[in-house]
Amino acid sequence: MTKAAPLTRDAYRVFQRLPTRWRDNDAYGHMNNAVFYEYVDTAVNAWIIRSETLIVPHGPVIGLVVASECRFHAALGFPDPVDAGLRVARIGRSSVRYEVGLFRGDATDAAAEAGFTHVYVDARTRRPVPLPTDFATALQTLECAAPT
Template identity: 55%
Template sequence: MTRPTAPSRAHYRHFRRLDTRWMDNDVYGHVNNVTYYSYFDTAVNGYLIDQGVLDIHKGATIGLVVETGCRYFAPVAFPDSLEIGIRVAHLGNSSVRYEVGVFKVGDELAAAAGHFTHVYVDRETRRPAPLPPDFRAVLQTLI
């Protein structure tokens, strides 16, 4: 089996700076694999909040994760500073597949690359809901 290659920065449309935390490291001296998923959520949802299209407390539409995955190419550890690249790989009526890359500041290739799919639903009914036009417009800039 051929090992996949790490994506470069050019693969992503937006970057968000995050610093690793002491608690992110595991007993092996690097960031634990499950922590990367927290980085993904922080980067994507932070971007959507900054753009004014996601209100996690009162918004009518919320995103639920239905699929996720990650490949690891190089270790990161506290106290590394990171840049999390995001892009939209698929934009449906109520679903979005995000692709996310974790880069050490200044590195050209990702230390990890992952994806997750949100299905956006009505907060009350938890049934899929079409993305509002302003939300869709913001997501289209990430394609």
């Protein structure tokens, strides 16, 4: 199996710098795999909150994670900061596929690439609902040319 080259910074639309913590490292001295997902979740939800188009966490529409995956290219870990690059690969009627690249500080190549799909639902019934118009418009600013 041939390993694909990591994406570079120019593949992503917005970035957020996230500090690492001593406890993020595992016994082998690099970031524990589960922590990568914490950074992905933080990058997506921080952007949603900054967009001011959904009321998080107590609004009438909430996003539920229905799928996630991560490809690892290089180690990350304390004390290096992580830059999380965010883009949107697909906007559906009630779902969004986000893609997040995790970079060691100012590195050009992603150390990890993650996919993260939210289905947006009525907070009370947990049934899928169409994306709110303002939210869908904001998401379009993150769209990439072609999904990976």
